[in-house]
Amino acid sequence: MKAERASLQSRIFSFGAAFVSLVAIIIGISFYFIISDAIEQQIGERALSIAVTTAERPDIIAGFQSENPPEMLQPIATSIQTMTGAEYVVIGNKDGIRYAHPIVERIGKKMVGDDNEQALLYGHSYISEATGTLGTALRGKAPVVDENGEIIGIISVGFLKEDITTIFIQYVDNIAFIVVVAILLGILGSGILARNIKKELFNLEPAEIAHLFTERNALIESVREGIIMVDAKGVITMANLAAHEILSLPLETELVGRNVWDVIPNTYLPQVLEFGEEHLDRSMEIRGKKAIVNRIPIRVGEKIVGAVSSFRAQSDIDRLAEELSQVKQYTEALRAQTHEYHNFLYTISGLIQLNSYDEALNLIHVGTAEHQSLIQFMTKRLQDPFLGGIVIGFLNRAKELKVQFILDEDSYLEKLPKHLQKHLFVSIIGNLVTNAFEAVEKLPEAIRFVRILIIDNGEEIIIEVEDSGAGVSEEVLDVVWKEKVSTKSDKNRGFGLVKVKENVNDLGGTIALEKGDLGGALFIVSIPKGGYLHGKANRDINSGR
Template identity: 45%
Template sequence: MTPPRSRTLAELQRFRRPRAKRRWYKRSFRLQVMLLVGLLLAGMLLAQGTYLNHRKADIISHQMGERALAVAQSVAVMPEIIAAFAEPDPAARIQPIAERIRHATGARYVVVGNSESIRYSHPVPERIGQHMVGGDNEQALRYGASYISEATGSLGTAMRGKTPVRDADGNIIGIVSVGFMLDRVAMDIGRYTSLGWALVALMIVLGFAGAYWLSQHLKRVILGLEPYEIARLAIEKEAILQSIHEGILAINSDGHITLVNQQARRFLDLPDDHVLLGQPIQAVVPNTRLLDVIRRGEQEFDQEMWLGDHPVVVNRVPILYEGEVEGAVATFRSRREIIDLSQALTQASRDVDMLRAQAHEFSNKLYTISGLLQLDRRDEALALIHQETARAQQQMSFLMRRVADTVLSGTLLGKLTRARELGVALEIDEQSSLSCPLTPTGQEVMMSVVGNLLDNACHAALNGPHAENPRVRLFFTDLGEQLLVEVEDNGSGVPPALAEAIFTEGFSTKQGKHLGIGLALVERLCRQHHGAVTLEESELGGACFIVVLDRGLCAQRAPTLAERRQSQGEPSHGH
């Protein structure tokens, strides 16, 4: 079993085919930061705004109550009001005064009553002479207190200021009640607190804007990678460092060890549980030259030294950051292994000479086939040809195993043959598969899509910067809910300015007539069958076309005899 291929930074930053639904912790780091910072700031602002506005509402309510009480106390000490209580009809004199004060102060009502709570004034004249409503007059009439209350009267719930009316001897002869309706108080509170809420909303918007900027900045700092990709890179880096055959030892600018892999421990004859990180390099490798590399900032390659009891060849490189030396790293390999490798290379050279001899022999076979045909010895020629068709048989075997549709298999076999004639290395990804046959419509669509994309890719590879080694790669699968086809080449690619125009009928970068049809046909077929075609940069260096088609183009696969028996509850009797 081969280990998974290590991915470089550039491969992580480019688009990859989604293999599974992303988990919540694999969502965009930028979105996570923006939401976390924005929601945290919004929660703090809302909590603070709620508290401050609640305090402001309490203060406004208290001030309204104090205002009502102040008006009531002013009315209670007016000589005209006190004198009116001794008249036969107090209401005739008190009502106009109370109404004038009510209009001047903006109160909802100014009610003056006697010691029995009988009204002498009221905004509704018909209620004069009736009992005051609310049941909160006792403290003023019995105890002579001035106070603020909240009660429901004949006009509704109000914030009231109540105070007793006293005669010249100090006796309680009546009561004054001034009220501001609570809905009016609420309106005043809303008017005064609306600015606070507007500021809170503005700060929340600015907070989310700042969170977005912060997320963008952090994304740039971490080179556009997601946290889980950074974690995977760290895990992969650790796995690579521990699995490579060379020893690696790194130190910081102070000469303390910051990294050591298992191979380096074996060279140093140290157990795995021996702590090396943070130790001075001289205590572990007395004859080290890494400190000299840090001091001079110069590289050293292929230097021989002894590391413990092992003769090794060492490369020493300074670690630079923004022009400053931050440390150094040394890689070393066994000198004995290099000698063994040299011997292996010598053997490989002999093998190459043998291959040259085999190539010469193969050319002789071609001449032999030509001679047999000229001598009309077709049977012998065919027998010799069959021996040389193993590669073609392997391709056919792959298509028969991985492609359930015979029409598509024939199309791919023809394209492989055509690519070989053109000198293009056409590769079919080993993970490609089509587990279900295609419907007649699906066969037409796939033949058009695959055929046009492969033809364009071969042309691009032959006319690109790597024309001496043109390569085209094909991947297709019906796993999942859609059909997926990818074709990439090592040609010149497509300029970003032409990324949309290439799917327009009649547009082509090739010279000649009757061109610009293939990609337009592919795009139209994708739209007709609920799919899409996109263009990206290829790992080979050229263009990569990704086609997604409706899974409905695949026919239902007929169940096997074992599957039918299993669905009916019968034993399969398999061997």
């Protein structure tokens, strides 16, 4: 079983405390060695200074020239050793024979260490480290020169390494105390830092933050509206793919990091950043396109730290409005049917009140016969109640508009397959029939014809809608399916056929426009019963793919 990962706060605390502790220990050790080297250097220079000063003393030079040098020099060396705190002060002649030594028995013997040549041969004063009879020591050595400039002896002042180490150890306690204090402060600081970072991240763990970031990106990219976020300086911090599309920019165009004024020069986001006012459902033109824009400031407390703008093309809103208008048309068709029945009942009521019973009965028989004939036709030929109801609604609407609405007697459809979305069929038929009604509405009543055919040939569902209008001119024939192209003068028209085309594509079908036998436009829609994949395969075969 996989162990549960430690929380972000505990990890930040652990890493911070460990890092600070490691740095403090390294600094403490480095500090120790730096102090050790400094102390060692100072002691070496001190030994050299004592040696040089002693070598230059007249009584030392006079002692070398006396008949019994050890007798004169030993007291002087002992006195210097006592005053300076040196471990030893040794005086030797030019042959390295001791004239003075802390241990009297070693006077007259040769000096040990083999580090006297530089002083005795070349007259140099220097610091050396060597092991003598008293142990390893730092030595300051200086030659003794007489009045004639000749080297007559050597002075060696030494401090044992053991004593120097003792001095070092005296500083260890202080260094260790400083390191411990630094570690404790680091642990305390790590705890405060970890808590503050976790608080800034809303107590979320990295996995939760990554999950939210992924969800946020997926959500923003799934929205069909363009979204742009800017910081307090107006620099874009986020833009989704829909924003690129609405702004007519290639997807590879990098918007993040650019100033929003460079991308949308007429933007009102600066006012939102300055005054914090929300702009909802505002109209504006973006790169030649009309759009509906929302702008909302981003606040942290009372401070405005940025703003977010969402926008959508006006054409999308218009298309939705057209679809809503189509729904209203369906409602109007049903209202027309109700109105027709009301008129029929009012007529019968009036005839009865006038005692014209025979006329009333005749009207009832005729109306019933027509209705029964229509119902029987629908029951036998259009058995799908969903489409049958729409067709009946348009039949009644046609009566109101005084349009001869012909339901082709060859129509036949049992039921729409369950996998085909019925509302798409309603939208297709509704838009085509409504366009046909509008195409003949200004013609004389005698020649207002609209014909519809719905037939299932086993593999496809074919819908034909034909009118007796003027048809579609050749100059707009190639572009009639494009957005906002209409054969009508109303500038707000032109979405119906675009929507029909989209719905047909969604069903995997095809649509064709021809000149019909009635003289006007003939729209032929073919929907494969196998659904989208089947229809796509057929289109690929027909296109030679």
